[in-house]
Amino acid sequence: MNILLHGHNPLEYVVAVHQVNDTTVRVYRRENGKISQSDAEFFPFMFIASEHYLEGYPKKHWIKKLEGNNYYQYLAVFPRWSDLWDAVRHALRTYNKSAQKRIDNYTEAEFILLRADPVSQYLMQSGITYFKNMAFNDVHRFQLDIETYSKEYKFSNPRKTEDRIILITVSDNRGWEEIIDGKKLGEQEMLTKLVFLILEKDPDVIEGHNIFGFDLPYILKRCELHGVEFAIGRDGSNPRTITARPASSDQDSAILAYDVNGRNFVDTLLLVQTYDFSARTLESFGLKYLAQHFGFASEKRVYIPGNKISWHWDNDSAKLRDYALDDIRETRMLSEHLSPSYFYLAQVCGLPYSFLSRSGSTAKIESLLLREYLRQKHSVPKPTPGVQTTGGYSDIFVTGVLSDIIHADVESLYPSIIVSKSITPRYDELKIFPTLLKDLLTMRLEAKRAMREAREPLSRSKFDALQSSYKILINSFYGYLGYNRGLFSDFEQADVVTTTGQALLRHIMKQVEVYNGTVIEVDTDGLYFVPPDNVKGEQQETAFVTRLSNSLPEGITLAYSGRYSKMLSYKKKNYALLDNADRITIKGSSLTARSLERFIRQYLRQCIECLLHENLAGLHSLYVSYVNEIRNHGIDVYDFCRTENLRDPIEVYTAEIAAGKRKPAAAYEVVKRAGIPVRQGESISYYVTGSHPGVKLIDNSKPAEEWDRNFPDENVGYYLSRLDDASEKFEVFFVPEDFKKIFSVDDLFGFSHQGISILRRVVEPERLTTSETNDDEKDGFGIWLDNPDNEKTSE
């Protein structure tokens, strides 16, 4: 692999670049006063800009002054794509200052790719990346994990200054695994050995689970302490931090990630978070859970809870070593599962692999748009000010427990709308946006076909990764329209997409009702409904959904996505399902939120289970048993503490309180009072003390780790009231007398579920404002159907 052009600014001393052919450039560098030359892979982001546009831009990128036809030009070479992005944005800013040359919202900044056409063709055909033409399995990946020692386990924040690294576990895909042992070596020597190992093994990719949040910052901190240079870059440089805001001297901003020259850091935690953003199936992001969930946990896997690490280090270090090795194996498997799609994305987008694995979706879309504009030597617009005003439509029509439910949703609703209506951002003059989306949809279908036809498992998984990398891009197009920093964003068009989606959903609802089905709940692109009486069994159900789908415009498909024996419908975006295999799925922040106390979550789940099975006696005894547990201090702090994320740094919180811009919140107050070094974005677990239920939380909360089982001081009254708050969610399912009977402990005459039934209610429509009532009766479909011929023939 050629790394000459890789790095923070390796081209600073380049004096000339000549393109030899479509794939190679010859680079002349000045080193120690001498000129040396070497060939390198053609780097895509070289362009000529007129001096005017680059004025004020850091000179380090100005390589050579050229004589242009009409103006002076500079050949600017950008070592990283983001530098080019910067330059474009800088040029736009500079240009917009000279008002006389401003043309409406458009600038005429001209960025000319060096030998643009042949190069771009080459790029479009094969993709550009440092991993060009490589398969995921050919990349040298290296896994890294550390175990730290602390005397006392702190589950709010495990990081204390007296912590130290006790084991470093490393592994790679070339079949070796290694433990660097603190008992034998001591921390300083371990760290030195780690640097040596990385340089010796020379990996392309360094992976770990939560390495950006823990392992890397921790290792760097310990290195600093011991005076060890963590110089693992391919050019011998140290890793650098990537922060949300540029680092200023007075306050260091949160570290998002790390970069190092010549290698790619990949944090599998970020991959998991992104995965769950669309899949929404994960209960936790912990390595052990994930290994179980994805099915690669070994049967012999060693488990050691976080608070027992130190004990094992002192008493049974052999087991700890096994545990650490299992961690590293699972990280490798996790990466093999989730990272290939990002790897292949690098061959599509031409952005560094590490950048793609940590960046959002809009950066990827913009890179594709920008590239085509550069290829066609067309100027690019600046971001348009504005806001998006519309989103998805969601509603609920019936609450209660219902039987035999169908779920149907529109396949890729927003991408389909963009393609069908050729949605184009206003300033996308070359109309790349819809064309690009169409191309990607086609490419994804081709990748899926190739995957089906592949004989080798390795080749199959490559095409699977490829198609899922296209999917990532496809799903981002709508989001890009409403992204207020996107060069090509267009809020009006974003609204057209959402409004059309709303109209389609309302049309589907209407169709269900026309056939005498009952719509229960709808959200954005799908609906739950009870089919008409004459539709029985899965075969007729799918046929019914197909009939609904046929009433939709060309290019829009409604798909049958599941049937459920029971549904508990509670509120918009809040419901529970019982499938035919008796599995329960609970959705919605009011029923499952991680911020709820664990025992409340568990209680709600058990109540829902009873309700779905219409087991009212069970519901009552559940309530009684929880009341008793709370009264007898029978619940552990782990189950009754509340865990919240602290989105803002403590300093920001304190300042906003002082300025009166914000109300005090218990989580922040606990952190302040206890002096726990919780950083931005981390979570804090706390519980409520005091003697009566109505205490102010901001004054009566303590960190969870201060709770002592022998002297339990949690506020029993408060937690009983929390239980009652939770129970009240079920009030809507009963008449008041029945509700009181079930959720009560004084059953002098014994509890009987006889005569109690679960209520089904039709939800009153929300009162409409006058402006909304006007088009109340309208189908809203006119937005879509300019002429009725667009509708599919129902066949």
Added chain:
DNA sequence: AGCTGTGGCAGGGAGG
């Protein structure tokens, strides 16, 4: 620098 969107619910503080 690095950041996709809107809609909806719950819980808390503050003030009436």
Added chain:
DNA sequence: CCTCCCTGCCAC
């Protein structure tokens, strides 16, 4: 009690 406003978390 109530309403308003904020934050956090979640659905899509």
